[in-house]
Amino acid sequence: EIAFYQNRFVDVDEKVIPIQERGHQFGDGIYEVIRVYGGTPFMLKEHLARLEKSAAAIELEMPYTLHELEAIIMEGLKRSGIPEAEVYLQITRGISSRQHHYPDASAVYSMTVREVRAIDEKIRTDGISVILLEDERWLNCYIKSLNLLPNVIAKQKAASGGHGEAIFVRDGIVTEGASSNIFAVKDNVVYTHPATKRILHGITRAKVMELARLQSVAVKEQAFDEVFLKQCDEAFITSTISEVLPIAVVDDVTLPNERPITDGLAAAYRHLFS
Numbered sequence: 001e002i003a004f005y006q007n008r009f010v011d012v013d014e015k016v017i018p019i020q021e022r023g024h025q026f027g028d029g030i031y032e033v034i035r036v037y038g039g040t041p042f043m044l045k046e047h048l049a050r051l052e053k054s055a056a057a058i059e060l061e062m063p064y065t066l067h068e069l070e071a072i073i074m075e076g077l078k079r080s081g082i083p084e085a086e087v088y089l090q091i092t093r094g095i096s097s098r099q100h101h102y103p104d105a106s107a108v109y110s111m112t113v114r115e116v117r118a119i120d121e122k123i124r125t126d127g128i129s130v131i132l133l134e135d136e137r138w139l140n141c142y143i144k145s146l147n148l149l150p151n152v153i154a155k156q157k158a159a160s161g162g163h164g165e166a167i168f169v170r171d172g173i174v175t176e177g178a179s180s181n182i183f184a185v186k187d188n189v190v191y192t193h194p195a196t197k198r199i200l201h202g203i204t205r206a207k208v209m210e211l212a213r214l215q216s217v218a219v220k221e222q223a224f225d226e227v228f229l230k231q232c233d234e235a236f237i238t239s240t241i242s243e244v245l246p247i248a249v250v251d252d253v254t255l256p257n258e259r260p261i262t263d264g265l266a267a268a269y270r271h272l273f274s
């Protein structure tokens with residue numbers, strides 16, 4: 001495991017965050033999570049492009065160019081020596097005496113590289129159970145912001161009940177998971193919430209939609225409600241770490257056992273890096 005703070009590589013246990021770091025005091029920053037397969041970061045360009053968009057959305061000036069960021073990530077991977085890794089990186093609005101408005105400080109970049117949290121193959125085959133929860137987040141969920149309190153609480157509710165994910169519902173509409181996007185399949189059509197400000201525009205989501213189209217599976221970016229989800233033929237979540245993960249149970253409803261479309265997409269996704 002290796003870490004980076006501000007402008008240098010550090011030991012992951014080294015104490016480096018100053019008390020007046022705005023990430024620490026306000027959650028004033030943005031982040032990305034990148035999966036590394038066999039030493040190569042997967043869809044790195046897409047993640048860095050989204051990081052740049054999140055930065056622009058919160059009016060944060062990036063401390064490094066994308067080219068420099070890429071070099072730091074690659075150096076981190078080399079130093080870590082971990083081929084199957086996850087890279088967590090964040091940028092905060094810097095270090096300054098606490099006041100709400102933007103300080104005259106430079107943004108701070110930090111990063112960890114660690115062994116990926118592998119998902120059990122049995123879970124990948126059997127699918128996860130999910131619970132539906134009210135989406136109590138703000139209205140700018142397309143920004144990958146450090147403020148994850150609603151996601152943390154939702155994830156804990158799911159985990160304490162033995163569920164694999166919490167799925168948010170806003171005004172009756174299924175938006176996304178606490179750390180994933182959600183898809184439902186009905187009559188051979190794949191549905192997912194449109195890429196509005198109400199969801200994170202997942203990198204995996206976009207790639208899976210592309211794969212579906214390549215397989216001549218119809219995809220509709222169309223909002224659906226919880227009744228639709230509970231009556232669908234198949235459902236799955238996507239994320240950088242989960243990849244394509246089937247949903248077996250929604251609240252107390254068990255979905256059908258056969259998942260031809262989900263299985264096809266999961267296999268096609270894995271084929272991209274193996």
Ligand code: PLP
Pocket residue numbers: 033176177178179180181199200201202203204205238239240241
């Ligand atoms: N939605 C939320 C709220 C997330 O936190 C994440 C990722 O962790 C995703 C969706 C999936 O995004 P990606 O596929 O880019 O990992």
